[in-house]
Amino acid sequence: EPEVTQTPSHQVTQMGQEVILRCVPISNHLYFYWYRQILGQKVEFLVSFYNNEISEKSEIFDDQFSVERPDGSNFTLKIRSTKLEDSAMYFCASRDLRDSPLHFGNGTRLTVT
Amino acid sequence: GQQLNQSPQSMFIQEGEDVSMNCTSSSIFNTWLWYKQDPGEGPVLLIALYKAGELTSNGRLTAQFGTTRKDSFLNISASIPSDVGIYFCAGLKGQNFVFGPGTRLSVLP
Numbered sequence: 236e237p238e239v240t241q242t243p244s245h246q247v248t249q250m251g252q253e254v255i256l257r258c259v260p261i262s263n264h265l266y267f268y269w270y271r272q273i274l275g276q277k278v279e280f281l282v283s284f285y286n287n288e289i290s291e292k293s294e295i296f297d298d299q300f301s302v303e304r305p306d307g308s309n310f311t312l313k314i315r316s317t318k319l320e321d322s323a324m325y326f327c328a329s330r331d332l333r334d335s336p337l338h339f340g341n342g343t344r345l346t347v348t
Numbered sequence: 349g350q351q352l353n354q355s356p357q358s359m360f361i362q363e364g365e366d367v368s369m370n371c372t373s374s375s376i377f378n379t380w381l382w383y384k385q386d387p388g389e390g391p392v393l394l395i396a397l398y399k400a401g402e403l404t405s406n407g408r409l410t411a412q413f414g415t416t417r418k419d420s421f422l423n424i425s426a427s428i429p430s431d432v433g434i435y436f437c438a439g440l441k442g443q444n445f446v447f448g449p450g451t452r453l454s455v456l457p
Contacts, residue, residue: 239390244420254372258436263389266443268445270447277436277447277448277449277450278391278438278447279447280444280445280447281454282447283443283444290443291442291443291444326390326391334378334379334440335396336379336381336393336396337381337393337438337445338393339390339391339392340390341388341389341390342388342389344388344406
């Protein structure tokens with residue numbers, strides 16, 4: 236069964252550094268998402284992306300965050316200058332049709348020291 | 349904002365027991381999803397619901413889309429140890445899914 240794949244599985248970075256989290260959504264999917272989950276808490280929406288542009292973003296997704304689909308397969312989340320509170324699991328998700336369910340990757344655990 | 353509430357927050361049950369949990373909101377949602385998350389992994393889709401009143405099963409799991417479109421229920425029958433995990437509901441409004449805080453299920457042998 237097709238999967239959403241995310242790399243790396245764990246990223247450790249120093250405060251103030253830039254990080255890029257990578258995702259390969261399921262190949263025929265059209266809608267792409269990033270969610271965040273701080274340890275022990277709920278899954279929080281960051282941003283949705285459709286037709287090569289951001290369709291919606293939350294208040295968490297401030298100017299430090301950006302997303303890109305640089306080619307036909309990758310979908311990336313960049314955090315320009317990481318803060319301690321950015322430490323969390325970051326999940327990429329995708330879906331094919333407007334009302335179809337989300338399929339999640341296994342996440343990247345970001346640790347900011 | 350569009351908040352989802354889940355109850356109970358956590359539950360401890362004996363293996364073989366049935367489980368019920370629910371998800372409520374003050375807002376109407378067009379689609380309800382139920383996910384299970386194991387430690388260190390991403391949420392895995394269990395059941396998707398698309399119409400008010402819809403009742404859908406997936407093995408020992410049954411979920412219902414509430415008739416008011418503001419709630420959904422998940423039942424697990426004859427629980428087994430691998431049912432342990434966090435169960436999240438998610439509601440779709442527009443193109444965005446909003447997640448509940450989860451119900452943590454522990455199954456005692």
